[in-house]
Amino acid sequence: MKRLYFRETPPAEYLDPRRASAFRRRLLRWYLDNRRVLPWRDTPTPYRVWISEIMLQQTQVGTVLPYYDRFLQRFPDIPSLARASESDVLQRWAGLGYYGRARRLHQAARILWPARQGKFPEEYEAVLALPGIGPYTAGAICSIAYNQPRPVVDGNIRRVLVRLLRIGGKVREGFFWDQMTALLPPNQASSFNQAMMELGAMVCTPHRPQCGSCPVARVCRALESGNPSRVPVKHPRGSRPVHLLVLLLEKEGRVLLASSGKPGFIPGAWGLPCRVLADAASAESEAARLIREITGRAVSPVPLPPFRHAITHRRITVHPFGSTAEPTTVQGGGYQWVNRKRGKDRVLSSLFRKALEAGAGAGA
Ligand code: SF4
Known part of the structure; x- marks a missing residue:
């Protein structure tokens, strides 16, 4: 209430x-x-x-x-x-x-x-x-x-x-x-x-x-x-800082999207593979872990410039990562390779669109 x-x-x-x-x-x-x-x-x-x-x-x-x-x-x-x-x-x-x-x-x-x-x-x-x-x-x-x-x-x-x-x-x-x-x-x-x-x-x-x-x-x-x-006098509500890891995995000019059913996803929507982090310091190790979970391979993550994204009552710092090698396989369902342009049309969240742009700008 x-x-x-x-x-x-x-x-x-x-x-x-x-x-x-x-x-x-x-x-x-x-x-x-x-x-x-x-x-x-x-x-x-x-x-x-x-x-x-x-x-x-x-x-x-x-x-x-x-x-x-x-x-x-x-x-x-x-x-x-x-x-x-x-x-x-x-x-x-x-x-x-x-x-x-x-x-x-x-x-x-x-x-x-x-x-x-x-x-x-x-x-x-x-x-x-x-x-x-x-x-x-x-x-x-x-x-x-x-x-x-x-x-x-x-x-x-x-x-x-x-x-x-x-x-x-x-x-x-x-x-x-x-x-x-x-x-x-x-x-x-x-x-x-x-x-x-x-x-x-x-x-x-x-x-x-x-x-x-x-x-x-x-x-x-x-x-x-x-x-x-x-009137009225409200107690201010602070917005909670959140750190979000986002993966930009690419293969032959296509980017990997994850579908709904993955934790944190809007049902029915597509986005980039992502994970909420405990803190900014854990971003790189979590990126390596998530890449291994998705591809089954130990591939080094490549950090891209982080950026801020604000939604109601949340201040999100997004930590995008690419990878040093192109994945050959993807484990489990709910993923799809799409070319970058189609990927931008496909994802609904402006946060993921920003991450795709950040990746393109950084050459990921
Ligand atoms: S209802 Fe609101 S706008 Fe109208 S007089 Fe009262 S405080 Fe002012």
């Missing part, structure tokens, strides 16, 4: 009915006049909302937009998505990251077609039962596409509530869901939930909330306190 920490103690009561009513009215009016034009808002069918919500998990709207349009062109409905191969779906997702999302989207489409005629379910429990859909996504789909009175709570909404109510102390996650349930206007769930998301994304931003242009400023307790940007 996600926890937030605040320095001050909680107030005794939250929004009274009069404030709550003013809040809803002001928020909805502002949203109707100021909402961004987004493709999934034009025609909010369950399928389009579903795809948008999955793509928007841990990803900014601006990043999602071009992927969303391309994905919808290739897979305009549930049957076309279900009929596609997993590798085709992953290729269309390439660059968005968090590939497990695409794989589960595909699994869900195959549950819905042909067995359920490709119809997206309306019942909240049935939506929640689909792969890759948790309470937030189920609430978002049911409220936005079907206007069902289902609450949603994400990072933006949590922040708006914390400031609006000027919450202090530790807060359990259920508190936010209770508040959203209490605030939700039964017949306007679609607009209300989107308005809360929009307010958090565009106005009540993490570092410099734009209180001067905020539609709910008159009912905001953090603003009353005089320093809204101090």
Whole structure:
């Protein structure tokens, strides 16, 4: 469960009915006049909302937009998505990251077609039962596409509530869901939930909330306190440094790729043989060990320039290695020799693409 920490103690009561009513009215009016034009808002069918919500998990709207349009062109409905191969779906997702999302989207489409005629379910429990859909996504789909009175709570909404109510102390996650349930206007769930998301994304931003242009400023307790940007106060989370060994084994101009099923791989994806290291000092000995495991031969690894790669909450130092001799055989399944150019098209992770470029630059 996600926890937030605040320095001050909680107030005794939250929004009274009069404030709550003013809040809803002001928020909805502002949203109707100021909402961004987004493709999934034009025609909010369950399928389009579903795809948008999955793509928007841990990803900014601006990043999602071009992927969303391309994905919808290739897979305009549930049957076309279900009929596609997993590798085709992953290729269309390439660059968005968090590939497990695409794989589960595909699994869900195959549950819905042909067995359920490709119809997206309306019942909240049935939506929640689909792969890759948790309470937030189920609430978002049911409220936005079907206007069902289902609450949603994400990072933006949590922040708006914390400031609006000027919450202090530790807060359990259920508190936010209770508040959203209490605030939700039964017949306007679609607009209300989107308005809360929009307010958090565009106005009540993490570092410099734009209180001067905020539609709910008159009912905001953090603003009353005089320093809204101090709320909430989170304990900083350090990002963990990770050292990753990556092998660039070449034979007759082709590079060795490893498939899913290998530890640390995105299911259904291809990448370079790799291994997480205990520390940077062990890189060369682990490279020698991994080469021996893959080729069955004791071949000396050749270090290539290490580089940094950052993903959410991780700082990765990548240690690429070539080898002094071309491998003759590869032991075990799940490997494939492909020429370098095809290799770059084949691997989904930008980390492996960078390693391939680093290897080419160093003449590996
Ligand atoms: S007044 Fe400021 S702190 Fe309060 S909800 Fe609006 S933007 Fe956020």
